[in-house]
Each structure stands twice: as structure tokens, then as C-alpha cells.
Amino acid sequence: xxxxxxxxxxxxxxxxxxxxxxxxxxxxxxxxxxxxxxxxxxxxxxxxxxxxxxxxxxxxxxxxxxxxxxxxxxxxxxxxxxxxxxxxxxxxxxxxxxxxxxxxxxxxxxxxxxxxxxxxxxxxxxxxxxxxxxxxxxxxxxxxxxxxxxxxxxxxxxxxxxxxxxxxxxxxxxxxxxxxxxxxxxxxxxxxxxxxxxxxxxxxxxxxxxxxxxxxxxxxxxxxxxxxxx
Numbered sequence: 001x002x003x004x005x006x007x008x009x010x011x012x013x014x015x016x017x018x019x020x021x022x023x024x025x026x027x028x029x030x031x032x033x034x035x036x037x038x039x040x041x042x043x044x045x046x047x048x049x050x051x052x053x054x055x056x057x058x059x060x061x062x063x064x065x066x067x068x069x070x071x072x073x074x075x076x077x078x079x080x081x082x083x084x085x086x087x088x089x090x091x092x093x094x095x096x097x098x099x100x101x102x103x104x105x106x107x108x109x110x111x112x113x114x115x116x117x118x119x120x121x122x123x124x125x126x127x128x129x130x131x132x133x134x135x136x137x138x139x140x141x142x143x144x145x146x147x148x149x150x151x152x153x154x155x156x157x158x159x160x161x162x163x164x165x166x167x168x169x170x171x172x173x174x175x176x177x178x179x180x181x182x183x184x185x186x187x188x189x190x191x192x193x194x195x196x197x198x199x200x201x202x203x204x205x206x207x208x209x210x211x212x213x214x215x216x217x218x219x220x221x222x223x224x225x226x227x228x229x230x
Contacts, residue, residue: 001025001026001029002025002029002127002128003025003029003030003031003124003125003126003127003128004021004025004029004030004031004126004127004128004129004130005030005031005032005033005117005120005121005124005126005128005129005130006018006021006030006031006032006033006057006129006130006131007033007034007035007113007114007117007129007130007131007132008032008033008034008048008051008052009034009044009045009048010034010043010044010045010046010047010048010049010050010051010194010195011044011047011132011194011195011196011210012177012180012181012184012191012194012196012214012217013132013134013172013177013180014048014131014132015047015048015051015184015189015191015194016132016172016180016181016183016184016187016189017130017131017132017171017172018030018032018051018052018055018057019055019184019187019188019189020171020183020187021130022055022057023187027055027056027057030055030057030058031057031058031059031060031124031126032048032051032052032055032057032058032059032060033060033061033062033117033120034048034049034052034059034060034061034062035061035062035063035064035113035116036061036062036063036064036065037064037065037067037068037077037106037109037112037113038065038068038069038077038078038079039076039077039078039106039200040075040076040077040078040084040198040199040200041076041195041197041198041199041200042200043195043200044195044196044200045061046195047193047194047195050193051190051193051194054190054193058124060120060124062116062120064112064113064116065078067112068106068107068109071106071107073103074103074104074105074106074107075103075104075198076104076106076198077106082103084104084198084199084208085102085103085104085208085209086205086207086208087209087212088209088212088213089102089136089137089139089140089142089209089213092142092209093139093140093142096140098140099140099141100140100141100142101141101142101143101144102142102143102209104198104209105142105143105144105145108145109145110131110133110143110145110146110150110154111145111150111154113131114129114131114154114158114168115158117129117131118158118161118162118166118168121162121166122162122165122166126166127165127166127167128166128167128168128169129158129166129167129168129169130169130170130171131168131170132170132172132180133145133146133151133170133172133173134146134172134173134174134175134176134177134179134180135173135174135175135176136176136177136213138173146173148173148174151168151170151173154168155167155168155169176217177213177214177216177217178216178217178220178221180217181217181218181220181221181223182221185221185223191225191226191227192226192227194227195227196210196211196214197210197211198210198211203227204225204227204228206228215228
């Protein structure tokens with residue numbers, strides 16, 4: 001059976017992905033990798049660890065925050081004084097004329113994560129790396145490191161750079177958040193132990209883009225986000 005490395009943040013998308021890969025490959029063949037990058041909502045790592053333990057997979061952590069010490073603009077990072085926008089991604093894109101990179105884009109974060117994952121993947125014997133990029137994040141180039149072209153380019157680079165030992169998979173690349181929630185509901189994912197809010201407070205703010213999109217995705221599945229029931 002092939003072994004896999006799954007990038008996990010503790011968020012909704014990567015948790016559903018972890019559940020999916022564990023079901024397909026079995027727990028003993030899966031390693032979860034969580035990376036701290038200096039984000040304000042670092043509490044999501046608590047949920048990543050919880051889910052890794054729940055699915056009984058090997059759990060690895062890394063701290064790459066030093067890479068982003070020069071970024072003063074991205075409001076997602078601890079060193080920034082900028083406020084996290086209280087608008088949906090659709091509204092932010094509309095303000096930019098329908099296309100543009102949102103302020104919460106962390107400079108080439110996913111490129112860095114995937115490169116690091118490839119190096120770790122070789123060492124733990126993984127044949128595939130999985131990450132949870134999806135179409136809502138890629139829309140309008142909001143997060144260019146979630147786009148189909150980026151995924152294809154990184155997949156080619158990882159395959160070549162590992163001598164053909166590792167393949168990159170992003171099975172949700174053409175899914176919406178609604179689709180991912182539906183998959184998670186079918187898999188019985190414990191969404192009450194996932195975190196999406198960018199502000200990292202005790203409760204979801206319900207006003208940042210990721211909170212808005214998450215709540216809407218549950219509504220479109222005729223479900224209620226368990227984080228909002230508390």
C-alpha cells in the first residue's frame with residue numbers, strides 16, 4: 001500500500017482531506033504535516049493535532065515563521081498591523097474589479113509548504129503529497145497558490161525534483177467549499193474540532209471571509225456549523 005503525506009492546518013478543508021485519505025489508504029499509511037507560519041490564528045494547530053490523533057496517524061510539525069518575518073502587509077501574520085477584512089472573498093474581488101490577490105494572501109506560502117512537504121515526504125517514504133486547495137480560493141486569483149496552473153506546476157516540480165518518487169495531489173482543486181462540506185458530512189467528519197476563523201479568538205468572528213464562506217457552505221448543505229451551536 002502506498003504511503004501519503006497530508007498537509008493539515010486544523011481547518012475544514014484539510015480535515016476533510018485527511019479523513020478522505022485515511023479512508024482510502026488506512027491510518028498506518030498516512031502522515032499528517034502541520035506547519036506554523038506565524039499566523040494570528042495559530043490556535044488552528046490544536047485542531048490539527050486533535051484530528052491527527054483521532055484518525056490515529058503519525059503527526060509532524062514544523063515552524064517556518066522565520067520565512068515571513070519580512071512581510072508587514074499581510075494581516076494574517078502576527079507582525080502585521082493591518083486589519084483582517086470583514087468582507088467575503090466575493091466582495092473583496094468585486095472591489096478589485098473581479099480579479100486580484102486578496103490582502104490575506106501569504107507570500108508564496110503554499111509553494112513553501114509543498115516544497116518542505118516534498119523534502120519530508122522522501123524521508124518518511126511517502127509516494128504522494130496531498131493538500132486541500134479548492135476552487136473558491138483560486139477564484140479571481142484571490143490566492144494564486146491555489147490555482148490549477150500552480151498545482152500543475154508544483155506537481156511537475158515535485159515529481160522532477162524528487163526523481164519521480166513523489167506525486168502531488170489536490171483532489172479538491174475543482175470543488176467549492178460547499179462540495180467539501182458535503183464530502184465531510186458523508187465521511188462523518190467532526191467539524192466541531194476544526195477552525196477556520198482568521199482572527200483566532202475564542203469564538204468564530206463570523207465576519208472575516210473564511211468565516212463567511214464556511215457558514216454559507218453549511219447552509220447550502222442544509223446543515224449548521226457546529227462551531228455556531230456552542
